[in-house]
Amino acid sequence: MPSINDIAQIAESLEKSPVFVARDRCVAVRNRNALCRCCVGVCPVDAIEVRANEIKLDAGLCMACGACTSVCPTEALIPLKPTDEDLASAAAAATVALEGHTVFACARISSKHLADPSLYAEVPCLARLDESIVLSLASRGAEHVTFVDGTCETCKYGACVPVIDATMLYSNELLAAHGSATRVERASEFPDATLVENSEGLFGSTRRGFFSEAAGAAKETALAAARTTIEQEFGYVEQDEPIGTRLRVTANGAMPHLKMPRHEATINAMDAIGLPVVDEIETRRFSTVTIDLDKCNACGMCAVFCTSGALKRDEAKSSSDPLEYLEFSAADCVQCGLCHDVCWKGALSISPIVSCEQLYDFEPVTFDMKAVKKPRKKMF
Template sequence: MPSIDDLVTVAEAFEKSPVYIDRDRCVAVRNRNASCRRCVDSCPCDAIEVMNNEINLDVRACSACGACTTVCPTGALVPLRPSDDDLFDACMRAMEASAGRAVIACARIASRREADPSLYAEVPCMARVDESILMKLASEGAREIVLVDGDCATCRYRATDEGTNITCGAFQQLVQAQGADVPIARASTFPEDMLIEDATGLFGTTRRDFFSETARSAREMVSTAAKATLEHELGGKKEISIGARLRAGENGALPTFEIRRHADIINAMDALGHSVVDEVVARVFATVDIDVGKCNGCGMCAVFCPTGAIKRDERKKPYTNPEYLEFWASECIQCNLCQDVCWKKCLKVSPVVPTEQLFSFDPVVFDLRSAKSAPKPFSLGPS
């Protein structure tokens, strides 16, 4: 059950920041050897800092573009304005009003009030749109998707433009892999049939008012939850250290979690039909290959994997020197942490994923019985 501090943190996040940071999901927090810095690389205003098992966001510098939340493989950066659920609901309403055409517009072009607001969903920046939103729209029957974001060449945060192109390309590949045809296009103006001459009465609450109302609602929700939780709290708790929060469990691995966006994409692909290609290449999936001749069976890849895509042979206790490693492509998020922590550098992550593995209920098994003897285990807390 969340503590009062947790609830207050969420309330403050809604009030002050467009992004909530779930630090324990960040691979760079789980292990300082993690190479992932996608959020830092995608941020157009240098608002994110990752170092010393910490990730921090400078709210004053943040432009609320959402680019960091789109590229984060683990969901450590959670978008709040809008949330994934709110954005998808808005897209669905607009799509239903447009007979299957899903239109998303950036705040800059939406502010011109040239089109009927009931026919499109609005985002602060098109960088906020990720593959999971697009794939869910496709699985819900979208006949086409149009992203209207004006002229990025003159936008202050135009550095996010290429990321949007990558998202569109990834979406097209995933849809086509399932034999579906859902065209996606970027445009600098709204489709002509959406344009209006008189916007009087069509636009209600301003964006600023909307965000203020969202913050107020969040504070009220958290306040209510805090009161309900108070009687269950002992009070006077000290801040829990990272080592205590991310301590290895009985199976010898750090806590794992499901990536909702990742699951949404796989479910959407399955809803679109059977795969018509042998493999896909995407930033949201990956496979691993282990040179069992070099592997010493230390199992660190399984210890630090955030989703449990790699598991050690759990028949042996204690969970050291496993005889087997099991890998599920459907759980892999291409965070590359397993490759980063591999002592022997015998594990490689590849974005090329056989579709047979992606939808298989059976894992890929690596037989380590011929592996060299593993070193003695050490503390399995974050390094």
């Protein structure tokens, strides 16, 4: 676990950057052949650089939109302003106050002070939102979710619009697939129920007073964020340890499997909403992995590098020879693509179409590696 010095260092870095980069969660750091560059692709200011075995975020360039944090499959980019925890509690309180209607508003429209801030949750940009928060709210009774934007066409975050659209699309797909009537919609004006006739009472702080309070709270917020988000939620390991040591293969023949809080929140919410009403879903949060055993040479590298443990050797069946069976669990897969990228035989394919039966089946899919014709020297 991080020492108090580590926490202090992280807290200090938070004052400079709204995004914490957990380097050893990035697939490109985990393996130099990883193709994922989702964060780089969505960053409107080119603040992120990903190379083989390295990721860097330029805090001076970062505008805190949060888009990178919502597209990273392995949750390597951790939002801290606000943290997921703070955002979830603000959204839950606003949903209760608005009797089941959740309203998220971007900072741009929020700054116009048109609506009662206790009735909506503010985000820097709507691109900060992802399926985990939408589905969690729906599972707890939110009947309607509205994303209120500040006219994206003229916004400095305008390039993030495809990220917002994707979050709405995939959230609504998952909600519909589970028989929920809740939907996310977009609006450029606050819903009537949130509007205030006179905002003076709500925004009584002087400008100076507001910034003074904000500065005073910043350190506390940073420390709390460092502790809850990084230490407790992600189980982040000590910073002083070299990254090569942190990522070495463990006794079970695989690199450390990552804890994925957002992924877990999403699947728990899906389960709470209800049984699926469709046979399959298209999603960016899970996937179907298949192995062509005619191409496979049973090296097992896909299972060595899998980030989540969705693809792993079947220890129960493979007690004598670990290479006899691999198993895959769609519910654990985060669609990071690393298993595909490390397979030098091109035997592995990943699809965003996932069968609900496979998603909810407690029995993982088993690949019989004994069917591989010319097994290579085993790697485990």
